[in-house]
Amino acid sequence: MKEKVVFIYLLVLILAGCTYAPLPKQNGNEGTEKKLTKEETKESDKIFLLIGVDTRGEQKSRSDAIILAKYFPEQEKLKLASIMRDSYVKIPGNKSGYNKINAAYYYGGRELLKKTIQENFDVKVDHVAVIDFQGFVKMVDLLAPEGVAVNVDQEIIDDMSIQASVGKNVLHGEEILKYVRFRHDDESDFGRVERQQEVMVQLKTAFISRISSFEGMAALPSIIEQGLSYLDTDIGLKTIMEMGPKAVFHTPDTVETLRVPVEGSFKDEIYPQSGAVLEMDCTENKKALQEFFSK
Template sequence: MKEKVLFIYLMVWILAGCTYAPLPKQNGNAGTEKKITKEVIQEGVKTFLLIGVDSRGEEKSRSDAIILAKYFPEQEKLKLASIMRDSYVKIPGDKSAYNKINAAYYYGGKELLKKTIQENLDVKVDHVAVIDFQGFVKMVDLLAPEGVVVDVDQEIIDDMSIQASVGKNVLHGEEILKYVRFRHDDESDFGRVERQQEVLVQLKSAFINQISSFEGIAALPSIIEQGLSYLNTDIGVKTIMEMGPEAVFHTPDTVETLRIPVEGSYKDEIYPHTGAVLEMDYTKNKKALQEFFTK
């Protein structure tokens, strides 16, 4: 089977800014006032879908990195749920009905992938960002200009021709792309998802550090404008800037991660039209996602 590339993509300032919506304001009328409860807070938290595609500009590609993200400013917490690309799901409108989830983007782009996630996992997506290889490399260098610290072993160095030594290294865009693409060990795609989430967390921290000074805040509009040029997203600069201050003053202290399908909820299967897939227990994974995003 031809290798499909799994890589991390992200727009941390979109995560921190645009997944936040202010809580309902109290109007002083006891009869109509909406009590501020955990449920009300949850209503104001939006779900962002991050899609990484295995492309360097080609018209058709598959989504080999899929992350659902939510930021909870009241709890200063960021939650990231990665969906394995080989997850076997029902794709709306697909002639074969069931396929790998990464085929949804190939057949119908971000809208079909959104619909597939909602119908299979009961998660409503509010906003989407898509990035390819070239955009990823530029985004890494934009958000972490001083590089990202990762632990590299000899197997990754040899397989991906990474210019690094065994152990801790500071890597930049092109080398980080290689680092998160690696899959030729016993952990395969499961290891790639872990590296994907690892780098995502580091980029979040690097970006927050970058804008924590007066000079950084002053540069925020240009950083956002430049970052948006690397993305295909339904969020514009004006919207980000209107909500952006929450990203600066409510940066997450905690980042929690989840992988779908969860442990013990799937089995390896092979089908003629798809090859190897992860056939999941939908009930268990829907419950896991619901609990993850509501606790």
């Protein structure tokens, strides 16, 4: 049986919910920007947890995509850190002590996953959004109705039954889901995480292009409202609606990504209660995440 895999991206949340940023230049004062207020600085310092799940109708599910996001308004930069689902961590309150990090969501939902991240990496999560397979498909088509351009090789086409040819293809929701689910090559989950992050950046670009016109601006409230219907998030519609227009003027120029565990900081192990895991150097990876989100 294929392992459950999913990719999450809440672009609306990242752009609208993380972008408390300086106002655009005005009145011909080149190089002059409004400084962030204390409230804006506080909001811009928040970290968002994006969780991808595949419920398939079950009562419980594991989180198969775990992504931390933070926006840096002064640098107009967005940072995304993907935590590999097989990362072997200590799960608070779990009788076995250690397990794969994706088991935390199964045992205790978003709250336990937040607590697990904080206790293992010393990263405090401020807001959470959860999406499943069907929500992801709809979100992709909402944010990028013209499709997403990706390079597809024969292994992906054969394994995932993607209707595409070898090379660059423009794919839509269902096919993009297959593209980011693929993991049956030499790169395994590592390649899958790279494809997740690749599609994130493409969705960001497509969405910004869409809302940059007058028609796009006019449609922004309905896009946000529709996007939120595909998600389970602790950020209210009113809050995002209020922040949404700021995204048009303060979209991130740069997207930086990180994968945890970082290169050279882990080894493959097998444990009876968990199966195959990535046993990592917790100190090294905690430091990597701390440094990544500190500047």
